[in-house]
Amino acid sequence: GQQVMQIPQYQHVQEGEDFTTYCNSSTTLSNIQWYKQRPGGHPVFLIQLVKSGEVKKQKRLTFQFGEAKKNSSLHITATQTTDVGTYFCAGPAGGANSKLTFGKGITLSVRP
Amino acid sequence: DTAVSQTPKYLVTQMGNDKSIKCEQNLGHDTMYWYKQDSKKFLKIMFSYNNKELIINETVPNRFSPKSPDKAHLNLHINSLELGDSAVYFCASSPPLPMAGELFFGEGSRLTVL
Numbered sequence: 130g131q132q133v134m135q136i137p138q139y140q141h142v143q144e145g146e147d148f149t150t151y152c153n154s155s156t157t158l159s160n161i162q163w164y165k166q167r168p169g170g171h172p173v174f175l176i177q178l179v180k181s182g183e184v185k186k187q188k189r190l191t192f193q194f195g196e197a198k199k200n201s202s203l204h205i206t207a208t209q210t211t212d213v214g215t216y217f218c219a220g221p222a223g224g225a226n227s228k229l230t231f232g233k234g235i236t237l238s239v240r241p
Numbered sequence: 242d243t244a245v246s247q248t249p250k251y252l253v254t255q256m257g258n259d260k261s262i263k264c265e266q267n268l269g270h271d272t273m274y275w276y277k278q279d280s281k282k283f284l285k286i287m288f289s290y291n292n293k294e295l296i297i298n299e300t301v302p303n304r305f306s307p308k309s310p311d312k313a314h315l316n317l318h319i320n321s322l323e324l325g326d327s328a329v330y331f332c333a334s335s336p337p338l339p340m341a342g343e344l345f346f347g348e349g350s351r352l353t354v355l
Contacts, residue, residue: 138281162343171331172284174343215282219344228297229344231284 133220135232143240148205150235152218159221161194161201162229167214175216210239244268247332247347254322255355261318262350264332272296273315274344275307276331284331290315322354 132155142148152161160179164172176185178194178201185192189212191204205212215236219229245266254260266273274297275287289297290309304320315332332347 164344166282171346171349172344173346177343217284228286228289230286234282234284236282 133218133230133232135218135235137235138233139236139238141238141240142208144210145207148208148212148237150203150216150237152201152203152232154199154220157198159198161198162219163192163201163203164217164219164231165214166217166234170214172217205237208237208239210241213237213239243348245332245334245345245347247330247350249350250348251351251353253353253355256322256324258322259318259320260322260352261316262330262332262352263314263316264347265314266332266334266345266347267313268334268345270334270336270345271312272335273309273312274333274335275315275317276333276346278329278331278349280328288315288317319352322352324354327352327354 134153160177162177163175165175166172176192178192181198182196183194189206193202195201201218203216215234217231217234219231221229247262247264252260271292274289276284277287278284287299287301288307292312293309306318307315309315319326329349329351331349333344335344336342
């Protein structure tokens with residue numbers, strides 16, 4: 130079945146450093162979503178990307194969908210302690226109308 | 242107003258007991274889900290209901306039985322609890338397929354089986 134992969138599972142950065150993480154799918158995705166889960170919290174939707182090569186920005190966060198629609202990236206500029214949490218990507222497993230499959234997430238810690 | 246609410250938030254119980262978690266959403270969505278998040282934070286879908294009908298039923302032990310009395314509610318009943326059932330269970334809802342968009346998650350119900 131379709132897999133959505135995020136490696137590594139943990140990353141530690143110094144506050145102010147940039148951070149980039151990637152999400153790779155074994156199959157072409159109709160769309161990809163990103164979620165953030167703060168420690169002790171629940172996943173919260175950040176963004177959805179649909180078009181090949183699409184780039185979207187939310188303040189210091191930049192999301193990109195690959196040209197082949199099989200990978201995506203999240204880049205955070207000048208990390209802050211408020212960025213700590215686990216970032217998940219998710220894509221529909223069996224086509225546009227199917228269930229979301231989540232990657233294992235990357236947990237970001239930021240040293241002040 | 243909380244969009245997706247779950248009760249209880251915490252549940253500590255002994256092996257072999259039966260427990261239920263309730264979920265309600267006030268977003269008017271047709272589709273609701275149960276996800277299980279283990280200690281490694283892996284989010285795995287368990288069930289999905291669309292307008293009270295079961296549409297996704299992953300490989301989950303039949304000790305887990307979802308029930309949707311109406312499209313705003315999706316409850317999860319677990320029989321004969323085992324140690325491995327300890328996890329955080331998230332309820333979520335989304336707009337109906339084929340408009341499927343973002344998932345709105347509840348705050349989670351942390352189940353600890355002793």
